[in-house]
Amino acid sequence: MSAARLTLPAPAKLNLMLHILGRRADGYHELQTLFQFLDYGDELSFAVRDDGVIRLHTEFDGVPHDSNLIVRAAKKLQEQSGSALGVDIWIEKILPMGGGIGGGSSNAATTLLGLNHLWQLGWDEDRLAGLGLTLGADVPVFVRGHAAFAEGVGEKLTPVDPDEPWYVVLVPQVSVSTAEIFSDPLLTRDSAPIKVRPVPKGNSRNDCLPVVARRYPEVRNALNLLGKFTEAKLTGTGSCVFGAFPNKAEADKVSALLTETQTGFVAKGSNVSMLHRKLQSLL
Ligand SMILES: C[C@](O)(CO)[C@H](O)COP(=O)(O)OP(=O)(O)OC[C@H]1O[C@@H](n2ccc(N)nc2=O)[C@H](O)[C@@H]1O
Numbered sequence: 001m002s003a004a005r006l007t008l009p010a011p012a013k014l015n016l017m018l019h020i021l022g023r024r025a026d027g028y029h030e031l032q033t034l035f036q037f038l039d040y041g042d043e044l045s046f047a048v049r050d051d052g053v054i055r056l057h058t059e060f061d062g063v064p065h066d067s068n069l070i071v072r073a074a075k076k077l078q079e080q081s082g083s084a085l086g087v088d089i090w091i092e093k094i095l096p097m098g099g100g101i102g103g104g105s106s107n108a109a110t111t112l113l114g115l116n117h118l119w120q121l122g123w124d125e126d127r128l129a130g131l132g133l134t135l136g137a138d139v140p141v142f143v144r145g146h147a148a149f150a151e152g153v154g155e156k157l158t159p160v161d162p163d164e165p166w167y168v169v170l171v172p173q174v175s176v177s178t179a180e181i182f183s184d185p186l187l188t189r190d191s192a193p194i195k196v197r198p199v200p201k202g203n204s205r206n207d208c209l210p211v212v213a214r215r216y217p218e219v220r221n222a223l224n225l226l227g228k229f230t231e232a233k234l235t236g237t238g239s240c241v242f243g244a245f246p247n248k249a250e251a252d253k254v255s256a257l258l259t260e261t262q263t264g265f266v267a268k269g270s271n272v273s274m275l276h277r278k279l280q281s282l283l
Pocket residue numbers: 015027028029030031033100105135136137138139152153154178179182236237
């Protein structure tokens with residue numbers, strides 16, 4: 001008999017602003033950033049195995065099975081919890097890799113929360129977020145599931161509730177390496193710290209933008225095109241570019257014009273992640 005499947009979303013995130021305050025001795029950067037989720041993302045399915053084997057059945061271009069953040073998250077949770085159970089995992093991948101919308105980190109967080117539920121581990125959010133941080137700087141916010149102002153390397157989170165507009169997101173067909181942007185000598189690394197409250201609105205720049213736009217003409221082009229309709233911003237270290245609109249109809253109109261030549265999508269901003277909304281509905 002096959003085990004019941006649990007299907008859970010792994011939403012994308014946007015960095016509504018991103019300031020770089022400095023560089024730590026270990027090379028990581030001190031940031032201030034504002035994370036909001038999108039109602040748009042991948043979908044993971046899990047089926048428990050009782051033989052302890054962890055197996056991702058969907059192949060990823062260029063990502064070996066054991067390096068996949070989904071598998072790494074599952075193995076770490078299994079090791080640290082001492083669970084004897086395993087899991088079969090499938091994913092419907094729609095989020096671009098290296099797009100700055102956090103696909104890999106979100107996949108890892110969905111795996112941690114999904115397996116905590118299926119393996120009945122009873123770990124609390126702090127413990128899951130702590131494990132998540134060892135997988136990537138962006139994993140904890142996906143584990144917690146609430147829009148947040150982040151400090152440190154992205155792990156000190158203060159929940160916030162910015163507006164939830166509709167976004168047009170353009171996906172330039174280049175994958176930007178986060179490590180490459182953070183090691184660029186021209187990166188601004190001395191922004192002055194800002195206060196968490198009120199939620200930053202005027203301070204919405206992304207310090208990575210000048211470096212990314214200089215290195216990637218495709219990103220520059222997307223910023224120029226979307227910038228004809230609204231303020232066009234970069235998320236994370238790119239490559240994705242986004243702009244806010246007050247309603248779906250306006251976002252759809254602009255998207256229809258731009259997606260004649262660009263790849264992109266429309267999605268609503270959300271301060272509670274769709275993963276957490278789904279988990280809540282299971283309880
Ligand atoms: C820039 C953001 O996208 C903002 O959301 C994230 O902080 C990046 O998060 P992420 O992709 O989970 O990043 P990680 O996998 O932890 O780090 C990738 C690489 O980016 C650089 N990195 C990342 C985060 C940070 N605060 N400082 C850094 O210098 C490091 O060189 C690191 O080796």
